[in-house]
Amino acid sequence: xxxxxxxxxxxxxxxxxxxxxxxxxxxxxxxxxxxxxxxxxxxxxxxxxxxxxxxxxxxxxxxxxxxxxxxxxxxxxxxxxxxxxxxxxxxxxxxxxxxxxxxxxxxxxxxxxxxxxxxxxxxxxxxxxxxxxxxxxxxxxxxxxxxxxxxxxxxxxxxxxxxxxxxxxxxxxxxxxxxxxxxxxxxxxxxxxxxxxxxxxxxxxxxxxxxxxxxxxxxxxxxxxxxxxxxxxxxxxxxxxxxxxxxxxxxxxxxxxxxxxxxxxxxxxxxxxxxxxxxxxxxxxxxxxxxxxxxxxxxxxxxxxxxxxxxxxxxxxxxxxxxxxxxxxxxxxxxxxxxxxxxxxxxxxxxxxxxxxxx
Amino acid sequence: xxxxxxxxxxxxxxxxxxxxxxxxxxxxxxxxxxxxxxxxxxxxxxxxxxxxxxxxxxxxxxxxxxxxxxxxxxxxxxxxxxxxxxxxxxxxxxxxxxxxxxxxxxxxxxxxxxxxxxxxxxxxxxxxxxxxxxxxxxxxxxxxxxxxxxxxxxxxxxxxxxxxxxxxxxxxxxxxxxxxxxxxxxxxxxxxxxxxxxxxxxxxxxxxxxxxxxxxxxxxxxxxxxxxxxxxxxxxxxxxxxxxxxxxxxxxxxxxxxxxxxxxxxxxxxxxxxxxxxxxxxxxxxxxxxxxxxxxxxxxxxxxxxxxxxxxxxxxxxxxxxxxxxxxxxxxxx
Amino acid sequence: xxxxxxxxxxxxxxxxxxxxxxxxxxxxxxxxxxxxxxxxxxxxxxxxxxxxxxxxxxxxxxxxxxxxxxxxxxxxxxxxxxxxxxxxxxxxxxxxxxxxxxxxxxxxxxxxxxxxxxxxxxxxxxxxxxxxxxxxxxxxxxxxxxxxxxxxxxxxxxxxxxxxxxxxxxxxxxxxxxxxxxxxxxxxxxxxxxxxxxxxxxxxxxxxxxxxxxxxxxxxxxxxxxxxxxxxxxxxxxxxxxxxxxxxxxxxxxxxxxxxxxxxxxxxxxxxxxxxxxxxxxxxxxx
Numbered sequence: 001x002x003x004x005x006x007x008x009x010x011x012x013x014x015x016x017x018x019x020x021x022x023x024x025x026x027x028x029x030x031x032x033x034x035x036x037x038x039x040x041x042x043x044x045x046x047x048x049x050x051x052x053x054x055x056x057x058x059x060x061x062x063x064x065x066x067x068x069x070x071x072x073x074x075x076x077x078x079x080x081x082x083x084x085x086x087x088x089x090x091x092x093x094x095x096x097x098x099x100x101x102x103x104x105x106x107x108x109x110x111x112x113x114x115x116x117x118x119x120x121x122x123x124x125x126x127x128x129x130x131x132x133x134x135x136x137x138x139x140x141x142x143x144x145x146x147x148x149x150x151x152x153x154x155x156x157x158x159x160x161x162x163x164x165x166x167x168x169x170x171x172x173x174x175x176x177x178x179x180x181x182x183x184x185x186x187x188x189x190x191x192x193x194x195x196x197x198x199x200x201x202x203x204x205x206x207x208x209x210x211x212x213x214x215x216x217x218x219x220x221x222x223x224x225x226x227x228x229x230x231x232x233x234x235x236x237x238x239x240x241x242x243x244x245x246x247x248x249x250x251x252x253x254x255x256x257x258x259x260x261x262x263x264x265x266x267x268x269x270x271x272x273x274x275x276x277x278x279x280x281x282x283x284x285x286x287x288x289x290x291x292x293x294x295x296x297x298x299x300x301x302x303x304x305x306x307x308x309x310x311x312x313x314x315x316x317x318x319x320x321x322x323x324x325x326x327x328x329x330x331x332x333x334x335x336x337x338x339x340x341x342x343x344x345x346x347x348x349x350x351x352x353x354x355x356x357x358x359x
Numbered sequence: 360x361x362x363x364x365x366x367x368x369x370x371x372x373x374x375x376x377x378x379x380x381x382x383x384x385x386x387x388x389x390x391x392x393x394x395x396x397x398x399x400x401x402x403x404x405x406x407x408x409x410x411x412x413x414x415x416x417x418x419x420x421x422x423x424x425x426x427x428x429x430x431x432x433x434x435x436x437x438x439x440x441x442x443x444x445x446x447x448x449x450x451x452x453x454x455x456x457x458x459x460x461x462x463x464x465x466x467x468x469x470x471x472x473x474x475x476x477x478x479x480x481x482x483x484x485x486x487x488x489x490x491x492x493x494x495x496x497x498x499x500x501x502x503x504x505x506x507x508x509x510x511x512x513x514x515x516x517x518x519x520x521x522x523x524x525x526x527x528x529x530x531x532x533x534x535x536x537x538x539x540x541x542x543x544x545x546x547x548x549x550x551x552x553x554x555x556x557x558x559x560x561x562x563x564x565x566x567x568x569x570x571x572x573x574x575x576x577x578x579x580x581x582x583x584x585x586x587x588x589x590x591x592x593x594x595x596x597x598x599x600x601x602x603x604x605x606x607x608x609x610x611x612x613x614x615x616x617x618x619x620x621x622x623x624x625x626x627x628x629x630x631x632x633x634x635x636x637x638x639x640x641x642x643x644x645x646x647x648x649x650x651x652x653x654x655x656x657x658x659x660x661x662x663x664x665x666x667x668x669x670x671x672x673x674x675x676x677x678x679x680x681x682x683x684x685x686x687x688x689x690x691x692x693x
Numbered sequence: 694x695x696x697x698x699x700x701x702x703x704x705x706x707x708x709x710x711x712x713x714x715x716x717x718x719x720x721x722x723x724x725x726x727x728x729x730x731x732x733x734x735x736x737x738x739x740x741x742x743x744x745x746x747x748x749x750x751x752x753x754x755x756x757x758x759x760x761x762x763x764x765x766x767x768x769x770x771x772x773x774x775x776x777x778x779x780x781x782x783x784x785x786x787x788x789x790x791x792x793x794x795x796x797x798x799x800x801x802x803x804x805x806x807x808x809x810x811x812x813x814x815x816x817x818x819x820x821x822x823x824x825x826x827x828x829x830x831x832x833x834x835x836x837x838x839x840x841x842x843x844x845x846x847x848x849x850x851x852x853x854x855x856x857x858x859x860x861x862x863x864x865x866x867x868x869x870x871x872x873x874x875x876x877x878x879x880x881x882x883x884x885x886x887x888x889x890x891x892x893x894x895x896x897x898x899x900x901x902x903x904x905x906x907x908x909x910x911x912x913x914x915x916x917x918x919x920x921x922x923x924x925x926x927x928x929x930x931x932x933x934x935x936x937x938x939x940x941x942x943x944x945x946x947x948x949x950x951x952x953x954x955x956x957x958x959x960x961x962x963x964x965x966x967x968x969x970x971x972x973x974x975x976x977x978x979x980x
Contacts, residue, residue: 036816036820039817039820043814044821047829048833051830051833052833160961160964163960164909164953164957165953166909166913166929166932168913169953170949172939173945173946175939176942256460259459262453263445263446263476264442264445264476264477265442265472269472269476273468278462299913300824300913303936314825319832319918321829321833330821330822
């Protein structure tokens, strides 16, 4: 997980969207973001076309595959009979109208699929990133403040362990322990088998059940949500702890921190006002990136918890060589990544007066 | 009773290769209203001396000896007692105003936070005294300056703000660590003038730390020269500049631009610059640490720590050699 | 000059990775896994694919880690697993480091339009959900450990490209490159002779930091059935057997612990190497 600002080209774009105000800045960033999303579709399209693999074989049964008529019909239905460049142009043209195509594996419009699966992943990812922020920041701060002493050393080993655990194995072990041995976790899925999901508003069961005023469903949704979210959070906690520690230590070495101490302020004030604020700038960046990587990381965790989310959908799309499905997932995750970067850039401008003043 | 009396101060730093003494058995005083200059090359221990006065040594550092400030022993203070001292009774100005001011906090916050912390004054009262401070240090448009961030000011202006910050709680002792080194020459003069003016207007004791004797010549009452963590010579400013006795001091003076009018009388022309480099921390030579670069070193310099020789009431040196007679031994008073 | 040289040397000494206990532990673990991998046939108590024992035996004196669904001894399979996971993750890192370094070097050296094009491409890859693309490629190429390596390489190279490009841009401003340009050496020569020593250190450290991630991704793909195929004793796919029989805790637990210890060891080493680098390079690596 790395921070990668995608706004290096500010100077180049100045020619047609000049000006340093807030609005031109946002417009510039939006424009790059859209280009980036197209880049994502292009690359996923090219790579999946470049590698050999027959989507027809992957989606039709053995007997159907040996029947040329069914194969031809399948190809025609999904536009696979046209030349590859035409397929891509067609795809982009539809994309302009918000049409993501039809999934080869589910035979439904990809957009419909995403609407169903994305909220499930979003729900655990949001909880996970919240947990990661709270725990990661706290541990990172303690670690930096007690540098090289016992708490720091313990936290360093723990955070390194957190980023070294294979998520699918953590999920499995946690499930065995909390479901099978202790009986604290309710089981797999989003709700108990047979339970009715709340009426869809956001697709997040917790939010939707609260909107509907259905507290028993809310409690159930939370209980099903917690374990996958915690498992998903472990890696992000490790990353954020390590990053918080590093940026705090970097800031602590600054002259202005020594100057603040020379003023006789309490250590708490020095840390909170003089160290944490600038450190938060870089921590925000990582948190944004961590969020989108959680979406991708959910593939392995959802598999174990039978969580009907984007990760499971991505897995089925990949195995089925379902190009529209793969591109749909890629675009969702890329869009989240890009949006996160955009939000981070905007927050930077809000938090850091230097960027405001200079520009 | 002097405001500050430091006795046998030794600062050791834990390094990868064991403990190293950054300051060795240092004793000096700063009187009420006195300006003391401490000069030496980088690594001479002058900054560590300043930081130990504030209890702000890096976490691998340890100080022993005695520091008496305003009638109290402070070296043994608790963290809390040190915090009550810092910013309120002893304030510090750092070398580089580009890095010593917080880039994200407004000037108002930085000028008033310690005032409000130490004196428990209201926000408005703190703001009022911040405005006064800004006019004292001659910042134009103080009202607007309060709302600004440091990045909106030039280096010289920032150092003025840093000085205002240090003065906020009316400290008894001000430590200025290379206050002009990071600034342009033209701006330097302005800052020195400001320090002069503050000296006239306030009953302030100041310790100026620098590697540049030129900065001290017009500012201080007395100058202490340090080398490799030890004092080598202390004298009144005029005495030290006109009649330096330690070979190292003469070397520093000779290295000053336009030094000829200061020290042309003597045979010190050979000492145009000092050969070699100051020793690294943890790697100080035995005996007189300067002997490896000294043209006058005798056999004894290589092994024995030089004794203190009191030349007059205010002039003392740590060197058995008189470079001006070329002879070893003590030739008191010229 | 003399002083600065000395300082660099001494700071390297005091930060040498051998002074960091975690790094020593990391090296120790890797050495153990390497020895186990090399001498697996002599160390493992059973043939990893022999189906001689009974089904789902809990850990016992005869089978320290128990047996799996197909009556195989899990300890022996874990030991043989080191022969797959370790070399393939190292190979994967070597491939993506090479690919990324080449792209980054071209980008940084050529500058101009080539540079901005290549950097836009890396931007896109950063925005990509790596594992989704890797899954798609692995599925398209056919589930095999070799294909999983190729798939992950395709998504893992951009970090190296960024690093190398940045280092080259820095070096370009440095005097020694200008000096050798003045002396008339050809551009390719400049690139290779003058810059390689400055690049290889950071790239190596980044690679060391990435080995752990590579192992995680690789075993993740195997867990999903897109990497090593049965009956190969690969740690990730062994964990997936545990997922199918989660009430037999030992089936998934021990192969997972094997992954954890190996990844942790690589991360200990990578971290220590980064800390031993000078702070600016270390920061470039962290970002």
